[in-house]
Amino acid sequence: MATILKAENLEKVYRVGKVDVPALRGVSLSVQEGEFVAVMGPSGCGKSTMLHLMGGLLTPTSGRIVIDGEDLTASSDAKRTDIRRRKIGFVFQRFNLFPTLTAEGNLRLAERIHGNGTDDPDRRREILRMLHLEDKMHHKPLELSGGEQQRVALARAVVNRPAIVLADEPTGNLDTENSELVLKMFRELNDRFNQTIIMITHNPEAAAACQRIIQMRDGHIV
Amino acid sequence: MDSIVVSNLRQRPLRSAISVVGVALGVALVMLFTGLAHGMSDDLLKRSSNVSAEIIFTRPGSMQITSSSANLNTKYVELLRSVEGVQSATPVIRYFYPSGTWGVDQVEGVEWDSFSTMNNIRIIQGHAPTGPDEVVIDETKAKRNHPVGSTMKIFGDKVYRVAGIYAPESGARVKLTLASLQDSLEAPGKCTFIYVKLKNPADQIAVAKRIDQQFPGNKIQLTREVFATIENSIPGLSIFMRVLVVLAAVVSALVVMLAMHTTITERTREIGILKAMGASRTYIISEIEREALLISFLGLLVGFALSAVAGFGIHKATGLIFEFGWKWALTAAVIGLLGGALGAFYPAARAANLDPVTALAYE
Numbered sequence: 001m002a003t004i005l006k007a008e009n010l011e012k013v014y015r016v017g018k019v020d021v022p023a024l025r026g027v028s029l030s031v032q033e034g035e036f037v038a039v040m041g042p043s044g045c046g047k048s049t050m051l052h053l054m055g056g057l058l059t060p061t062s063g064r065i066v067i068d069g070e071d072l073t074a075s076s077d078a079k080r081t082d083i084r085r086r087k088i089g090f091v092f093q094r095f096n097l098f099p100t101l102t103a104e105g106n107l108r109l110a111e112r113i114h115g116n117g118t119d120d121p122d123r124r125r126e127i128l129r130m131l132h133l134e135d136k137m138h139h140k141p142l143e144l145s146g147g148e149q150q151r152v153a154l155a156r157a158v159v160n161r162p163a164i165v166l167a168d169e170p171t172g173n174l175d176t177e178n179s180e181l182v183l184k185m186f187r188e189l190n191d192r193f194n195q196t197i198i199m200i201t202h203n204p205e206a207a208a209a210c211q212r213i214i215q216m217r218d219g220h221i222v
Numbered sequence: 223m224d225s226i227v228v229s230n231l232r233q234r235p236l237r238s239a240i241s242v243v244g245v246a247l248g249v250a251l252v253m254l255f256t257g258l259a260h261g262m263s264d265d266l267l268k269r270s271s272n273v274s275a276e277i278i279f280t281r282p283g284s285m286q287i288t289s290s291s292a293n294l295n296t297k298y299v300e301l302l303r304s305v306e307g308v309q310s311a312t313p314v315i316r317y318f319y320p321s322g323t324w325g326v327d328q329v330e331g332v333e334w335d336s337f338s339t340m341n342n343i344r345i346i347q348g349h350a351p352t353g354p355d356e357v358v359i360d361e362t363k364a365k366r367n368h369p370v371g372s373t374m375k376i377f378g379d380k381v382y383r384v385a386g387i388y389a390p391e392s393g394a395r396v397k398l399t400l401a402s403l404q405d406s407l408e409a410p411g412k413c414t415f416i417y418v419k420l421k422n423p424a425d426q427i428a429v430a431k432r433i434d435q436q437f438p439g440n441k442i443q444l445t446r447e448v449f450a451t452i453e454n455s456i457p458g459l460s461i462f463m464r465v466l467v468v469l470a471a472v473v474s475a476l477v478v479m480l481a482m483h484t485t486i487t488e489r490t491r492e493i494g495i496l497k498a499m500g501a502s503r504t505y506i507i508s509e510i511e512r513e514a515l516l517i518s519f520l521g522l523l524v525g526f527a528l529s530a531v532a533g534f535g536i537h538k539a540t541g542l543i544f545e546f547g548w549k550w551a552l553t554a555a556v557i558g559l560l561g562g563a564l565g566a567f568y569p570a571a572r573a574a575n576l577d578p579v580t581a582l583a584y585e
Contacts, residue, residue: 055498057497057578057579057582078503081497081500081501081503082502084499084500085499085500085501085502086500088500090499092498096495096582098226098229098495099233100230101226105225105226105229109226113496113501156499
């Protein structure tokens with residue numbers, strides 16, 4: 001399997017007032033294509049910072065990140081945005097759907113941003129069928145349950161075939177039943193489409209669904 | 223509905239409506255003021271075009287659209303009639319006075335027989351003015367509650383009786399006898415200008431030269447040239463229009479800027495989501511600009527409708543004429559759209575430069 005993500009000696013220091021607060025203290029890891037990786041650790045250990053760095057939403061203080069052959073850390077802001085557009089799908093704890101758009105509108109928006117208007121209805125239908133969302137397409141987020149909203153968010157993240165899905169506690173706002181359902185969908189995406197997924201979670205049961213678990217503490221991988 | 227632009231507008235109908243009305247006010251401001259200004263000047267031009275005289279004889283500086291002087295001796299009437307090529311001459315006092323309706327109004331004092339004969343004006347109801355307290359008015363004035371026999375106040379509290387209605391409209395809508403106006407102005411034997419009609423209109427240049435040679439020191443103007451420049455003769459009108467256009471553009475831009483600034487603050491988190499999805503700066507700016515342009519376009523439509531309704535209402539209430547002009551409509555459209563686009567640019571650029579992680583954490 002090819003390496004889809006490689007992070008080398010990542011450091012991230014936040015400046016809070018006049019104080020430097022280190023969030024990552026030299027993190028290195030490799031993720032292979034098709035891997036489903038869980039990242040666990042206590043709050044404040046640097047999980048989310050690492051995810052934001054891998055998604056190009058933040059730039060590291062030092063270190064290097066290469067995604068699917070493209071060096072994220074050597075890229076300009078515009079280039080990082082472009083890499084994110086083409087190669088990364090995000091799933092957030094709070095779903096982060098556009099409340100004014102229907103489920104279908106949220107998916108189409110992702111397609112528009114990705115492909116400048118290109119439309120792949122077959123891909124969309126396939127994803128929706130797999131996530132059991134065909135009959136929810138014309139509902140707005142507030143008309144959907146938490147589990148359904150997260151499945152729409154997942155569909156939005158994968159509709160453009162990203163190289164990696166980065167999920168930040170995707171079951172954190174869901175009850176047990178919906179958590180299991182969403183995790184099942186993540187596994188199916190990983191199995192059927194060989195989708196690479198890196199998922200932050202506090203839930204050991206969720207982590208157990210992954211092929212590999214990375215433990216973090218105080219800005220280090222332990 | 224999967225258009226983020228349209229759905230955003232529908233999500234906040236009151237904010238959207240206020241923004242649309244803001245742009246509409248800017249557009250209506252331009253349309254109304256320019257429409258009324260052009261309507262009024264065109265109305266003056268139309269009324270002036272019913273003057274048959276080819277030459278206007280006056281004292282230097284007195285024959286302006288806003289002139290109120292009566293400084294020309296009426297003895298020139300007879301002298302002009304004796305000039306070769308002249309068919310007739312008739313004296314007129316044009317007097318402007320403060321009016322409660324739209325700030326200023328005008329009357330003309332004429333020798334009715336020679337004036338009406340020269341300009342083919344006829345009395346269609348009642349009779350010509352004869353007494354010192356009688357006036358005749360045109361049909362437009364008559365429609366505004368001034369039937370024959372009614373009274374009207376001129377020069378403040380002085381009461382006049384409507385003796386008749388004349389047609390077609392020509393010059394001031396209210397006319398009284400020359401003697402009566404001379405008396406009111408305490409200017410016996412004086413007038414503002416003298417209309418001169420020629421035997422052969424084609425000779426107007428030659429006759430004008432002849433008059434100038436015989437009566438040097440006076441001002442001889444060709445009627446066609448005086449009336450062609452009516453609009454330009456109103457001091458500061460074109461500057462006023464330009465200032466108005468700039469003001470309207472500023473109003474539109476500020477309204478849209480405020481609306482888009484508010485909406486972007488409200489949607490900070492959504493902008494963070496867009497950035498996480500890989501939306502470029504250009505994409506975010508274009509989405510916000512599209513929303514602003516849609517608001518501006520709706521504002522344009524409402525503004526045109528508003529100005530049409532207001533123009534009609536003002537005409538009904540005051541008699542002022544509103545003239546819809548394509549040139550100014552186009553100007554108003556450009557102002558509305560450009561103002562909206564420029565107003566939205568700063569908030570759009572601000573949104574595009576938001577830090578995505580901070581935006582995603584926005585509550």
